[in-house]
Amino acid sequence: MTGYTYTIFIILIPLVMFLVTGLLGMKWKPIVSGILGTIGMGIAWTLSLITAGSYFFGTHGAEGFQAIIPFEIKWLQFTETLIIKMGILLDPISVMMLVVVTTISFMVHIYSLGYMKGEGGFARFYSFLSLFTFAMLGLVIATNIFQMYIFWELVGVSSFLLIGFYYQKPSAVAAAKKAFIVTRFADLGFLIGILILSFVTGTFDFAKLTEPGTTIFASAASMSFMGISAMTWAMTLMFIGGAGKSAMFPLHIWLPDAMEGPTPVSALIHAATMVVAGVFLVARMFPVIHFQAPATQEIIAYVGGFTSLFAAVIAITQYDIKRILAFSTLSQLGYMMLSLGVSGYGGEEGLGYMASMFHLFTHAMFKALLFLGAGSIIHAVHSNLMQDMGGLRKYLPITHITFLIACLAISGIPPFAGFFSKDEILVAALEHNKLLFAVEYIVAGLTAFYMFRLYFGVFWGKDQHYHHTPHESPMTMAIPLMFLAFMSIFSGFLPFHNLITSDKMGFETHTDLMVAIPSVLIGVLGIAMAWILYKKESVVPAKMAKSWGILYTATYNKFYFDEIYLFVTRKIIFNYISRPIAWFDRHIIDAFMVGIGLVTEKVSYQIKGMQSGQLQHYAFAFVAGTLAIALSMIYLLM
Amino acid sequence: MIQGIPLEHFLIVSTIMFFIGVCGFIIRRNLITMLMAIELILNSVNINFVVFNRYLYPDQLQGQFFSLFVVGIAAAEASVAIALIINIYRNMKNIEVENVNEMKY
Numbered sequence: 001m002t003g004y005t006y007t008i009f010i011i012l013i014p015l016v017m018f019l020v021t022g023l024l025g026m027k028w029k030p031i032v033s034g035i036l037g038t039i040g041m042g043i044a045w046t047l048s049l050i051t052a053g054s055y056f057f058g059t060h061g062a063e064g065f066q067a068i069i070p071f072e073i074k075w076l077q078f079t080e081t082l083i084i085k086m087g088i089l090l091d092p093i094s095v096m097m098l099v100v101v102t103t104i105s106f107m108v109h110i111y112s113l114g115y116m117k118g119e120g121g122f123a124r125f126y127s128f129l130s131l132f133t134f135a136m137l138g139l140v141i142a143t144n145i146f147q148m149y150i151f152w153e154l155v156g157v158s159s160f161l162l163i164g165f166y167y168q169k170p171s172a173v174a175a176a177k178k179a180f181i182v183t184r185f186a187d188l189g190f191l192i193g194i195l196i197l198s199f200v201t202g203t204f205d206f207a208k209l210t211e212p213g214t215t216i217f218a219s220a221a222s223m224s225f226m227g228i229s230a231m232t233w234a235m236t237l238m239f240i241g242g243a244g245k246s247a248m249f250p251l252h253i254w255l256p257d258a259m260e261g262p263t264p265v266s267a268l269i270h271a272a273t274m275v276v277a278g279v280f281l282v283a284r285m286f287p288v289i290h291f292q293a294p295a296t297q298e299i300i301a302y303v304g305g306f307t308s309l310f311a312a313v314i315a316i317t318q319y320d321i322k323r324i325l326a327f328s329t330l331s332q333l334g335y336m337m338l339s340l341g342v343s344g345y346g347g348e349e350g351l352g353y354m355a356s357m358f359h360l361f362t363h364a365m366f367k368a369l370l371f372l373g374a375g376s377i378i379h380a381v382h383s384n385l386m387q388d389m390g391g392l393r394k395y396l397p398i399t400h401i402t403f404l405i406a407c408l409a410i411s412g413i414p415p416f417a418g419f420f421s422k423d424e425i426l427v428a429a430l431e432h433n434k435l436l437f438a439v440e441y442i443v444a445g446l447t448a449f450y451m452f453r454l455y456f457g458v459f460w461g462k463d464q465h466y467h468h469t470p471h472e473s474p475m476t477m478a479i480p481l482m483f484l485a486f487m488s489i490f491s492g493f494l495p496f497h498n499l500i501t502s503d504k505m506g507f508e509t510h511t512d513l514m515v516a517i518p519s520v521l522i523g524v525l526g527i528a529m530a531w532i533l534y535k536k537e538s539v540v541p542a543k544m545a546k547s548w549g550i551l552y553t554a555t556y557n558k559f560y561f562d563e564i565y566l567f568v569t570r571k572i573i574f575n576y577i578s579r580p581i582a583w584f585d586r587h588i589i590d591a592f593m594v595g596i597g598l599v600t601e602k603v604s605y606q607i608k609g610m611q612s613g614q615l616q617h618y619a620f621a622f623v624a625g626t627l628a629i630a631l632s633m634i635y636l637l638m
Numbered sequence: 639m640i641q642g643i644p645l646e647h648f649l650i651v652s653t654i655m656f657f658i659g660v661c662g663f664i665i666r667r668n669l670i671t672m673l674m675a676i677e678l679i680l681n682s683v684n685i686n687f688v689v690f691n692r693y694l695y696p697d698q699l700q701g702q703f704f705s706l707f708v709v710g711i712a713a714a715e716a717s718v719a720i721a722l723i724i725n726i727y728r729n730m731k732n733i734e735v736e737n738v739n740e741m742k743y
Contacts (some may be wrong), residue, residue: 613742615735620664 004070005090008052010098012142013044014105014134018127025123031113033123037130038109042132045102055095056499065499067091067207069143076289080201087143089206092476092500093283093357097140100139100364101273103487107480108268111372115379125165125262132158136273140280145194146203148281152190152245154278156183159269163261169372175260182254186244190281193237197288204548207381210287212503228295235293239282239300246278246333249307253561255330256588259322263375266322271329272364273345273372279336279360286353286502290345299342305436308334310552310559312446316453317545317556319386322373324454328410331443332363337426338440342432343502348486352432355424358496362417366409369484373403376477377458380470386454390461395470398478402485407455409488411448411523426515448526456534486548644718655682669723670734673716680712 017040021033055065072087110131116125135154140150157180164176164312198204225233247255251362258270270277282289282300289297311330318324336356341351375397381389409416412423429437472478497507533541545552554560567619655678662675684705691701723733730737 272699611742613739616664617736623664 010044010047011137013040018130022127030122033126037126041106041109045106046097048102084146088141089143104272104368108264110478112264114474121417145202160267171258175257179254179258183244189237190241193234196234229525231292235296242278242281256326267368267371271367304334304337305439308443311441315450320384346503352428353502357500359421362421365487366406369406377475389458391463393459402481405485407451420492445522445526448523452527452530652682652685
């Protein structure tokens with residue numbers, strides 16, 4: 001299969017753009033870097049679409065969509081079996097991710113031309129965006145788990161750089177550090193998982209790991225640790241890595257803070273692409289998890305379900321519009337994880353897998369749209385807080401319409417994209433786990449409620465006293481909004497069930513009315529509640545907040561998770577672990593080394609008088625010593 | 639040429655020469671004299687080379703050649719040493735070895 005060798009340019013172009021705009025950007029006018037980056041991304045986007053077109057709609061055999069490796073090199077060879085390769089793997093999910101990443105990235109590149117105009121570090125921003133896109137693309141097309149890990153870390157670094165883009169702002173620096181440390185901590189689990197997995201199977205390659213009926217796990221059956229099988233350990237640890245990147249509970253704390261970065265960055269990284277890396281990882285390893293570690297799959301389902309409920313509840317009480325969207329992202333990521341967690345393998349059984357990927361795709365579109373819309377609002381109002389907004393529909397018509405479309409899409413109202421994917425997830429959940437289905441059903445209502453609370457609060461209600469009249473964003477920002485709105489309406493009609501399935505074979509789905517009608521109803525109910533409470537300025541929400549009392553306060557403060565983490569790290573780990581270790585280091589280890597130095601110095605000070613500079617003293621010592629040795633040798637040998 | 643003289647006699651002579659050289663090197667204060675003492679040491683070794691060569695391998699000449707090399711090296715060493723001594727004299731206006739103690743700690 002050599003027809004896809006051009007795919008290498010999809011990842012090389014962003015890399016080149018990163019180097020060019022990063023190294024030379026300072027010499028040019030800032031806008032040149034922006035335009036160059038955008039053009040490069042446009043080419044990569046076109047190539048991705050061509051790839052997807054020929055992969056999905058070209059000829060393929062009766063076995064469905066086969067994985068193709070158009071390019072692969074041996075990168076590091078340690079031993080005969082321990083080889084780390086770099087390559088490109090094209091299979092349904094990686095091709096879909098190529099499209100998602102390049103589409104959103106291209107839109108964000110265009111959008112940022114308007115949004116970031118006049119900001120300091122414009123060229124730096126674009127070079128980081130290119131770096132991120134490169135890393136993310138490298139992650140999705142990875143042929144083996146080690147390549148994925150390398151790009152995984154690169155993604156983490158570029159996310160760190162972009163969250164901390166406003167590095168003069170202490171809160172941005174703190175958020176960047178938090179995101180990096182939390183995800184890095186989770187990546188430790190990922191790395192250990194990789195090591196266990198490769199130790200058991202002797203390979204890093206996805207192709208070998210996910211092959212149906214493979215025998216490489218035979219040796220794993222006998223291995224276990226603390227009563228849990230080696231594969232369950234490996235997969236659970238890898239899921240911890242994925243949970244860190246995808247901000248699953250309890251590693252979710254970094255994502256809301258990551259909103260300190262510029263809004264286009266939030267749209268690209270913290271809504272559409274990087275945060276789904278964890279979902280992608282689970283999907284990539286899905287056959288392994290499903291067959292070798294069913295316990296892990298259970299964990300994934302429950303963690304996903306809990307996160308989606310937890311984040312949706314918090315989202316209701318927040319006022320910072322970007323944070324609402326961040327918690328909504330958490331909630332939707334929970335949906336995807338849950339869907340993978342309840343999925344079976346093959347044909348209709350694999351509905352959850354397909355639904356997860358479907359939701360990933362549609363969510364990327366409408367969530368990026370929501371973030372870019374939020375950026376447009378922030379651009380107009382110069383504030384993140386809902387209290388500073390109201391009645392904006394008159395000033396921002398394009399933003400208003402596109403935002404409404406995205407809200408309808410995420411609330412699961414037909415015929416918008418979110419309805420189809422969410423419906424599939426609910427069907428999959430209903431078939432496998434009634435409890436999780438109930439949770440997701442409630443979350444669907446909550447989602448509609450908090451999204452429309454946001455929508456009504458921002459675009460309706462009474463005008464605030466704006467310093468200057470809010471104005472619609474320039475065309476560079478409006479075009480991505482319109483394109484993504486188009487995608488949010490129509491991407492639900494894509495025939496995902498034929499294209500992206502767990503065993504690469506298409507199957508038929510049908511909208512289950514028993515699930516669809518109630519889910520639409522609860523969505524409408526949520527919207528209606530929001531309509532009543534927030535369309536007009538009223539005192540009811542404040543009263544309700546008061547009557548909920550402590551529960552409301554706890555939710556508003558995100559259930560004090562940040563505080564708990566701070567307590568655990570500062571008060572417990574720092575005081576009771578770090579400090580004694582630091583004391584030991586300073587007073588035992590350092591003291592030992594210092595002692596050696598001190599003793600040497602003192603002794604040499606004492607004996608330095610022997611080096612008198614008198615040649616004859618030396619000669620005498622030499623001769624005397626030689627004689628002494630000679631005599632003792634003679635004495636010993638005689 | 640050395641028939642009738644036992645080996646021990648040569649060795650006694652060379653040993654006496656060697657220790658005269660060592661004592662001279664340690665005791666004498668004058669650098670030139672010390673250099674002469676070194677020559678004595680080297681020459682005592684030369685005697686040993688020649689004598690052992692003669693007694694152990696009479697039909698071979700390695701020992702004798704070796705002593706010639708030693709003489710050559712000694713000449714070179716003497717020229718370097720005298721050059722050094724001249725410089726020391728220029729700096730210190732004498733050639734007493736106690737004064738050459740700049741290199742102590």
